[in-house]
Amino acid sequence: MGTSMRNNNSIFSGIHRAFSTLFYTLWQGIKYLWRNKGYTLASIATISSCLFLFGIFFSVVLNFEHMVKSAEKDVSVTVFFKDGVTEDQINQLKIAVEERPEVSKVKYVSADEAWKEFSKDYLGDYADGFTENPLEGSENLEIYLNDVSKQADLVSYLEGIDGVREVNRSELTANTLSGANSLIGYISMAIIAILFVVSLFLISNTVASGIISHKDEITIMKYIGATDFFVQAPYVFEGIIIGFIGSIIPLVLIWYLYHKVIALVNGKFAILSSLLSFLPLKVVFHDLVPISVALGVGIGFLGSMFTIRKHLHV
Amino acid sequence: MAQSNRAEELRAENIAVSLRDVSKMYSREAPAVTNADFEVHDGEFVFITGETGSGKSTLLKMIMHELKPTSGEINVLGFDLNRIRHGKIPKFRRNLGIVFQDFRLLRDRNVYENVAFAQRIIQVPGKDIRKNVLDALDMVGLADKYKRKVTQLSGGEQQRVALARALVNKPLLLLADEPTGNLDADTAWDIMQLIERVNEIFGTTVIVVTHDRGIVSRMHKRVVEMKQGEIISDSGEIDPYYEGYDELPDYQDVDADGYEYEE
Numbered sequence: 001m002g003t004s005m006r007n008n009n010s011i012f013s014g015i016h017r018a019f020s021t022l023f024y025t026l027w028q029g030i031k032y033l034w035r036n037k038g039y040t041l042a043s044i045a046t047i048s049s050c051l052f053l054f055g056i057f058f059s060v061v062l063n064f065e066h067m068v069k070s071a072e073k074d075v076s077v078t079v080f081f082k083d084g085v086t087e088d089q090i091n092q093l094k095i096a097v098e099e100r101p102e103v104s105k106v107k108y109v110s111a112d113e114a115w116k117e118f119s120k121d122y123l124g125d126y127a128d129g130f131t132e133n134p135l136e137g138s139e140n141l142e143i144y145l146n147d148v149s150k151q152a153d154l155v156s157y158l159e160g161i162d163g164v165r166e167v168n169r170s171e172l173t174a175n176t177l178s179g180a181n182s183l184i185g186y187i188s189m190a191i192i193a194i195l196f197v198v199s200l201f202l203i204s205n206t207v208a209s210g211i212i213s214h215k216d217e218i219t220i221m222k223y224i225g226a227t228d229f230f231v232q233a234p235y236v237f238e239g240i241i242i243g244f245i246g247s248i249i250p251l252v253l254i255w256y257l258y259h260k261v262i263a264l265v266n267g268k269f270a271i272l273s274s275l276l277s278f279l280p281l282k283v284v285f286h287d288l289v290p291i292s293v294a295l296g297v298g299i300g301f302l303g304s305m306f307t308i309r310k311h312l313h314v
Numbered sequence: 315m316a317q318s319n320r321a322e323e324l325r326a327e328n329i330a331v332s333l334r335d336v337s338k339m340y341s342r343e344a345p346a347v348t349n350a351d352f353e354v355h356d357g358e359f360v361f362i363t364g365e366t367g368s369g370k371s372t373l374l375k376m377i378m379h380e381l382k383p384t385s386g387e388i389n390v391l392g393f394d395l396n397r398i399r400h401g402k403i404p405k406f407r408r409n410l411g412i413v414f415q416d417f418r419l420l421r422d423r424n425v426y427e428n429v430a431f432a433q434r435i436i437q438v439p440g441k442d443i444r445k446n447v448l449d450a451l452d453m454v455g456l457a458d459k460y461k462r463k464v465t466q467l468s469g470g471e472q473q474r475v476a477l478a479r480a481l482v483n484k485p486l487l488l489l490a491d492e493p494t495g496n497l498d499a500d501t502a503w504d505i506m507q508l509i510e511r512v513n514e515i516f517g518t519t520v521i522v523v524t525h526d527r528g529i530v531s532r533m534h535k536r537v538v539e540m541k542q543g544e545i546i547s548d549s550g551e552i553d554p555y556y557e558g559y560d561e562l563p564d565y566q567d568v569d570a571d572g573y574e575y576e577e
Contacts, residue, residue, distance in 0.1 A: 225408035
């Protein structure tokens, strides 16, 4: 019983020491940050800029993807008919198309309804000047899909039907949006990669300058019997803290600016409001917060580890 | 394994330090140490003396495992320093107390923090640190100055702080590299008296590297003398009547790094 109690005490004492060392080295890391204010601020500013840009591109890409998906879902395949095709024939086709598995909804739009909708959206009171329907003969079927990837099959089916004059599809819009999305993605990746390298370099410099200014202290620690962990941990914490703070600042900025920018865009481009459907901030932050923090902390960790290996020979 | 059979045998024989045919060669230079052979028993007090460039500091650095020998075997406190793993070095060093000529104190901290630093490094629980630090400072006569910045202290006081830092972890072996090199004669003597007291009271094994002939001859301790990297004489175990003390050469006044010492 005595031995078991002694063992327990020794385990508790070991855990206590481990925690005490962890907190001590963490506190040293915080002190190093403070002593090295200039470099610390420069590093935080760089990593914040980097992650701010990352956050912006991430939000743009995410919103673009969302818009592309919405566009693909909302923009229908529209079928126009040759002159002489009767409303009955159109209704028969409607029934046939509705039975297809990839189709979610088919709507018949008469020429009058088409004109009414167009004049409401784009002409307002000016529509009163028209006595006849300029969209005569533009009755159509609006076909909505539940699987956009099958759009091409449906279009070729529709084009093969007698009496069909034209099939308008959203593929072009979708492809354009997807193309723009990819371009933004590539540009953002390139900029982010460059900024990450700069951030790594700056964090590495910050940690290196700290190591150089603490050279005497490190030598003494070494002679007294400090473990590698004890000597290196404060510098690792220094890098991690820089990375963490550097990731929080841009998140706060994005949180503050996101709604303002959306309101601004919606105000300036009201005509595109049906296309510009933005994601709520909560949805963007769901992924952006963990990714940004992981990147910030990761860059800080890598930057300090890289420097420790290069400059700190314990 | 840091602890080889040989190292265990030496510990069993109470041999704290053993050098066997140890040589150290820096690249493209004359050997710093050649075929050094000597042993130091637990509780012994040994001076290593010699002119600048005689290899005495190199020998001390090999004992503290700052330098590795080019050839030969070094065993210190049961650690085979030829085979010690990197991860075991802190454990080995925790048995040592090291004092330097230039004190190497943390100038931005006060006396207490400088000594407590040594305790924190070896993860002594916080509640024990205060007592241990104040005891160590009391031993070196600085208990009343524990709040002072080290920059406000005289050279002798700074060396006392360095000594307190070296002793606070209760080392088995105290290594001092020219501990009095930056001090006037009276202060130097006080410091040496203090080191002698540590040796006598706690039984700490002491190795002091010095070129100060006056101190060596007054202390009447074992003297290992080096010249051009070789051990040329060893007075052996403590012999108060060792005649060689009077024959020690009058070394030029230089510090451990070979710079001329200005009074």
